[in-house]
Amino acid sequence: MFEKTLSDLVKGLRSNKRRESEFVSKCIAEIKDELSGKDKSQQVKANAVLKLTYLQMLGYDMSWASFYIVEVMSSPGFAQKRIGYLGASVSYNDDTEVVLLCTNMFKKDFSSSQQYEVGLAINCLANICTTDLARDLVSDVVTLMGSNRAYVRKKAVLVMYKIFLKFPDALRPSFPKLKEKLEDRDTSAVSCAVNVICELARKNPQNYLALAPLFFKLLTVTANNWMLIKIVKLLGALCPLEPRLGKKLVEPLTNIIQTTPAKSLLYECIHTVSVGMTQHLAIVQLSMEKLKGFVEDEDQNLKYLGLLAMGNFMKVHPRVVSEHKIMILKCLDDEDTTIKHRALDLVSGMITRKNLQDIVRILMDHVTGAEGAFRTTLVDKIIEVCSANGYAAVTSFEWYISILCKLARMPGMSNGRQIKQQLMDVIIRVKMVRPFGIKSMIELLEDDEMFSQSSRDVAAAEIMYASAWLVGEFAHFLEDGSHTGVMKALLSPKALTLPEHVQAVYVHNALKLLVSASRTSNPSGASAEKHGASTGDLLGDMDAAPPAPAASPPPKQPELGQTDIDILLSDAAPAPPIPDASEVGIAAVASIPAPEAAAIPASGVIGELVEVLEGRLGDFASSRFVEVQERAVVCKEIVEMVKRAQQQGQQERLMGELQALFAEELNPVAPKAQSKVPVPEGVDLDTALYSEEEEEPEQEESEEEEEE
Numbered sequence: 001m002f003e004k005t006l007s008d009l010v011k012g013l014r015s016n017k018r019r020e021s022e023f024v025s026k027c028i029a030e031i032k033d034e035l036s037g038k039d040k041s042q043q044v045k046a047n048a049v050l051k052l053t054y055l056q057m058l059g060y061d062m063s064w065a066s067f068y069i070v071e072v073m074s075s076p077g078f079a080q081k082r083i084g085y086l087g088a089s090v091s092y093n094d095d096t097e098v099v100l101l102c103t104n105m106f107k108k109d110f111s112s113s114q115q116y117e118v119g120l121a122i123n124c125l126a127n128i129c130t131t132d133l134a135r136d137l138v139s140d141v142v143t144l145m146g147s148n149r150a151y152v153r154k155k156a157v158l159v160m161y162k163i164f165l166k167f168p169d170a171l172r173p174s175f176p177k178l179k180e181k182l183e184d185r186d187t188s189a190v191s192c193a194v195n196v197i198c199e200l201a202r203k204n205p206q207n208y209l210a211l212a213p214l215f216f217k218l219l220t221v222t223a224n225n226w227m228l229i230k231i232v233k234l235l236g237a238l239c240p241l242e243p244r245l246g247k248k249l250v251e252p253l254t255n256i257i258q259t260t261p262a263k264s265l266l267y268e269c270i271h272t273v274s275v276g277m278t279q280h281l282a283i284v285q286l287s288m289e290k291l292k293g294f295v296e297d298e299d300q301n302l303k304y305l306g307l308l309a310m311g312n313f314m315k316v317h318p319r320v321v322s323e324h325k326i327m328i329l330k331c332l333d334d335e336d337t338t339i340k341h342r343a344l345d346l347v348s349g350m351i352t353r354k355n356l357q358d359i360v361r362i363l364m365d366h367v368t369g370a371e372g373a374f375r376t377t378l379v380d381k382i383i384e385v386c387s388a389n390g391y392a393a394v395t396s397f398e399w400y401i402s403i404l405c406k407l408a409r410m411p412g413m414s415n416g417r418q419i420k421q422q423l424m425d426v427i428i429r430v431k432m433v434r435p436f437g438i439k440s441m442i443e444l445l446e447d448d449e450m451f452s453q454s455s456r457d458v459a460a461a462e463i464m465y466a467s468a469w470l471v472g473e474f475a476h477f478l479e480d481g482s483h484t485g486v487m488k489a490l491l492s493p494k495a496l497t498l499p500e501h502v503q504a505v506y507v508h509n510a511l512k513l514l515v516s517a518s519r520t521s522n523p524s525g526a527s528a529e530k531h532g533a534s535t536g537d538l539l540g541d542m543d544a545a546p547p548a549p550a551a552s553p554p555p556k557q558p559e560l561g562q563t564d565i566d567i568l569l570s571d572a573a574p575a576p577p578i579p580d581a582s583e584v585g586i587a588a589v590a591s592i593p594a595p596e597a598a599a600i601p602a603s604g605v606i607g608e609l610v611e612v613l614e615g616r617l618g619d620f621a622s623s624r625f626v627e628v629q630e631r632a633v634v635c636k637e638i639v640e641m642v643k644r645a646q647q648q649g650q651q652e653r654l655m656g657e658l659q660a661l662f663a664e665e666l667n668p669v670a671p672k673a674q675s676k677v678p679v680p681e682g683v684d685l686d687t688a689l690y691s692e693e694e695e696e697p698e699q700e701e702s703e704e705e706e707e708e
Contacts, residue, residue, distance in 0.1 A: 003034055003044055009051050024060060027051065035068040046072050046080040049087045062091050066098045073124075074105055078117060081109075085120050089127040099128060103136050110140045115149050122155040126162045134167035142174050150186035157181050157192040161199055171200075182214050191227045194218070198230045205237040212238055212245055219252050225262045232256075232268045239276025246277040254283055257290060266290060267305055274312035281317075288313065288320055295327055300336050307331065307342035314349040322350040329359075332366050337374055344381050351385045356393045360386065360403060367410065379407055379415040383422055397426055397433040405440050408463045409450065416459030420466040427470050429668045438477040441467040445489040455497035465502045472509025473666065475516035483517045484608045491616035500625040507620050507631040510613065511638060512662055517605045518655035606642070606651070613639045 004012070009027060016023040034040055034048040049072050052062040069091065073084030092099055109121035122144070125133065141163060144156035160178060164171045181193035194215075201208045212235070219231050232253070239246045253269050260266050270287040278284060287309075294306025307328070314321045321328075328350070331343035347359060360382055367378045386393070386400055394400050404419050404426075413419070427437035444450055444467040454461040471478070471486060478486060490510045495503060613635065620632035638658070645654040679685065 003047060004030065004051070005047060006050050006054060009054065024055065028055070028060070031065075035065060042072070042075045042077065042080050046075065046083045050083050053083075053087045053090050056087075056090050062087075063096070066091065066096055070098050070101050070105070073102070078114070078120075081117065082120055085124040089124050092128040094130050096128075099130055100132060102128075103133060106133070106137055107140055110137075110144060115151050118144065118147075118152050119155050122152075122159050126159045129159075129162045129166050131166050134163040134170065138163050138167060138170040138174065142177050145177050145181065150184075150189055153181070153184065153186065154189045154192040157189060157196060161196045164200065179211070179214075182211070182218070187222070187224060187227075190218070190222075191224060191230075194227055194230045194234075198234045201234055201237060205234075206241055208234070209238055209241055212242065216245075216248065216252075219249075225260075225265050228256070229265055229268045232265070232272050236268075236272030236276050239272070246280065249277065250280050250283050253277075254286060257283075257286055263294075263302060267294070267309065270309050271312070274309055278313070278316040284313065284317055284320060288324070292324055292327065295324075295331065300334075300339065303331070303334070304336070304339055304342060307339065307346065310346055311342065311349075314346055318349045321346065325350055325355075329362055332362075340374060341377065344377060348381060348385050348388070351388070351393050353393050353395055356385065356395070357399065364403070364406065367407070376414050379413065380418065382407070383415070383418050387422060387425075391426075397430050398436045401426060401433065401437050401440055405444065408444060408460070409447070411453060412457070414459050416457070416462035420462040423463070423466045424470060425668070427474070428666065434474050435477045438471060438474050439479075441470045442478070442482065442486055442489075445471060445486065448494075451492070451494045451497075454502070455494070458499060461499050461502050464498065465505050468502070468505050468509050472505075472512035472516075475509075475513045476519065478513075478516070483513060483605055484612065487513055487609050487612045488616075491612060491620070493616075493619065496619060496623070500627055503620065503623065503625065503628040504631050507617075507628060507635055511635045514606070514609050514613065514639075514642075515655065515658045515662055517609055518651075519659055606655075607646075610639055610642055 004027070012023055012027070013020060031048045031051055034044050037044075045068065049065070049069055052065055056062045065087075069084055069087040071084075072080055073088060075081050075084060088102070106121050106125060109117050112118050112121075122141075125137065125141075141156050141159055144152055145160070147153050147156065157178065160174065178193060178196065181189055182197075184190050184193065197208060197211065215231050215235055219228065219235065222228060222231075235245065235249060239249070249272070253273065257266060257269050260269075270290060273280075273283050273287045291306045291309050291313075294302045294309075297303055297306075310321050310324075310328070328343050328346050332340055334340055334343070347363070351359060363378055363382050367375060367382070370378055382403070386403070391397070391400075401423070404423055407413060407415070408419050423437070423441070427434055427441075444463065450460065450464065454464045468490060471490075475483075475486075487510060490506045490513065495506050498506070617632050617636045617639070620628055621636055623629045623632065641654060642651065645651040
C-alpha cells in the first residue's frame with residue numbers, strides 16, 4: 001500500500017533534476033522488489049511495469065524485466081493486461097527471447113469474447129511481430145478477418161501487412177481473404193484493405209493489376225477522401241502497366257479534380273495524371289491550371305508541391321509548362337531555398353533558341369543578389385542550359401563568351417572550373433568565334449581585379465588558366481602591337497601569387513606568344529626546312545664566331561645536314577662538337593657558351609618580347625615550385641638562343657624551327673573517343689608490367705652486390 005505510483009515517479013524526477021541518475025537507480029531497485037515479491041498483487045506488478053515503461057521512454061533499459069511483462073500480459077483483468085501489452089510493445093524486439101512465450105497467450109486473447117481484448121492483442125502483435133510469431137499466428141489472424149465485428153476485422157486486416165513483411169510465404173494463401181475485404185460491408189475495413197494492398201503494390205504493381213476493376217469501382221462510389229487518396233495512388237502505379245486504364249480514369253479523375261476541396265486528394269489526382277496519363281492533353285491542361293493555384297498559394301508547402309508536380313509534366317509536355325514561365329521565374333525570388341531550387345529545375349526544361357538569352361539574362365540578375373549554395377547552383381544551371389545538346393540553343397557564341405566573362409568577374413565565384421572548361425571548349429570548337437574569344441581572354445589577363453581575386457580564390461585562378469592557355473594557343477589572332485602588352489600581363493609580378501599549375505601555364509604560353517609573334521612579324525620568313533638545315537646545323541651556326549676580317553681567308557664551313565658539326569670558335573683551336581638536338585634537347589644545346597660580343601639592341605616586336613622575357617623570367621626561374629622553375633629556365637635558355645641568332649643573322653631560321661614546335665593545331669576530341677580506339681592484338685591492358693614479387697629479388701641481389 002506504500003508503493004509509488006507513476007505520478008509519484010514523475011514528481012520525483014522533476015524535483016531531483018540534479019540527482020536524476022541517483023533517484024532513478026533508487027526507483028528501479030524498488031520496482032525490482034515489487035516485481036519479484038511473491039506476495040505482490042497483479043495490480044502492484046502492473047503499476048511497476050507502467051513505471052518501467054515510462055523510464056524506458058526516457059532512455060533507461062528495461063529489457064531485464066521482459067519475463068515480468070509476460071506475467072502482467074497474462075493477467076485476467078483488462079486494465080492490467082493493457083499495461084502488460086504496452087510494456088511489451090515498447091521494450092520487445094527481435095532479440096527478446098521470451099517473445100516465444102507469447103504465442104499461446106496471443107491465441108487465447110484472439111478467441112476472447114471481448115473485442116477490445118482482441119484488439120489489444122492485435123495491436124501488440126503488430127509491434128513485436130517476429131518471423132516465428134507470424135508463422136504461428138497467421139492462421140488465427142486470417143480467421144479474425146472473417147469476424148462479425150468490424151472493429152476486429154479492420155485490425156486483423158492491418159496486422160496482415162506486418163505478417164507479410166516478416167513471413168512472405170503467408171501472402172499467397174491468405175490473399176484471397178484479403179481481396180474479399182475490398183467489398184466488405186464496413187467502410188473502415190475496406191479502407192484498411194486498400195491501405196494494405198497499396199503498400200504491397202509499391203514493390204511490384206504488376207502483381208495487383210487484376211484488382212484494377214475493383215479499385216475503379218471503389219473510385220466511383222466511395223466518398224472517403226483518405227481511401228480515395230490510396231486508390232488514386234495505386235491506380236497511378238498501374239496506369240503505366242495498362243494503357244487502357246488511363247483512358248478509363250480520365251472521366252472520374254476529371255470530376256474529382258474539378259470538385260474536390262481537399263488539397264491532398266487534388267494533388268494525388270494531379271500526380272497520377274503526371275505519371276500515367278500524360279497522353280490525354282485535356283486532363284493535363286486541367287491539372288496545370290490547378291497547379292497554378294498551388295504555386296500562387298501563400299502556403300509554402302502547396303507552392304513546393306505545385307512546382308514538384310510541374311516537374312513531372314515538364315518531362316512530357318514542356319510547352320504546357322512553359323505557358324507559366326513568368327510565374328515560375330517569380331519563384332526564384334522566394335525566400336524558401338527549396339522552392340527556388342525547384343523553380344530553377346523547371347527553367348532548364350523551358351529553354352528554346354528564341355528565349356535562351358532572355359531567361360539567361362533573368363538568371364544573371366539573380367546571380368548578382370544570390371549567396372551561398374544557391375548562387376553556385378544558379379551558375380551551374382546557366383552553363384547547363386547553354387551547353388545542353390552541344391550548344392543547340394545558343395545562336396551567338398560571342399554572346400555566350402560575354403556571359404562567361406561576366407560570371408568570371410563576379411567576386412566570390414566558386415564555379416571557376418566549369419567556366420574554364422566552357423571557355424576552352426567553345427573557343428577551341430567554334431573557329432569563327434576565336435578572334436572575339438581571344439580578345440575577351442586578353443581583357444581578363446589584363447584585368448587587375450581578376451588578378452587580385454585569383455590570388456585569393458582558387459576557382460578564379462582556374463579562369464586565368466584558361467585565359468593564358470587560349471591566348472598562347474591562338475596567339476595569331478592577337479592584334480598588331482598587342483603582343484608586348486600581353487607578354488607583360490603573362491609575366492607580371494602579380495602572376496607569382498597564382499597557384500603552381502597556373503604559373504606554369506603562364507610561362508609556357510609566354511614562349512608560345514614569342515614564337516607566334518615571329519610568325520606575325522615575318523609571315524613569309526623562311527623555315528629551317530626551306531633552307532635544308534637541321535636543328536643541329538642551325539644551333540651550330542648560332543654559336544659560330546663572327547666572320548674574320550676581309551684580309552684573312554674564311555675557314556672552311558662544314559656541309560649542311562651533318563649530324564655532328566665542328567664549328568671553329570677561334571683560328572687556333574677547334575671547339576668541341578655540338579651534340580645533336582634530338583639526343584640532348586634544346587636546353588642542353590643552348591647551354592653551350594656563346595662567344596663574347598657586344599649586346600645587339602632589340603628592335604621590332606621580337607626585340608621587345610625578348611626584352612620583357614629577359615627582365616621578368618628571373619623571378620619565375622627562382623620560384624619555389626619545381627614545375628614553374630623548370631619551364632622558366634627552359635624559356636630563358638631559348639631566349640638566349642634567340643639573342644645569339646640575332647647576332648649571327650640566323651633569327652629567321654631559328655624562329656622557323658621553334659614555330660614547328662607549335663605549328664600543329666589542337667583539335668577537340670570527343671569524351672568517348674578513347675573507347676573507340678581498338679586495342680592492338682596481343683596487348684593485355686589488365687596485366688601489370690611487373691609484379692612486386694619479381695622486383696623484390698632484384699633489389700636483394702643489387703644489395704648483395706653492393707655489400708661485396
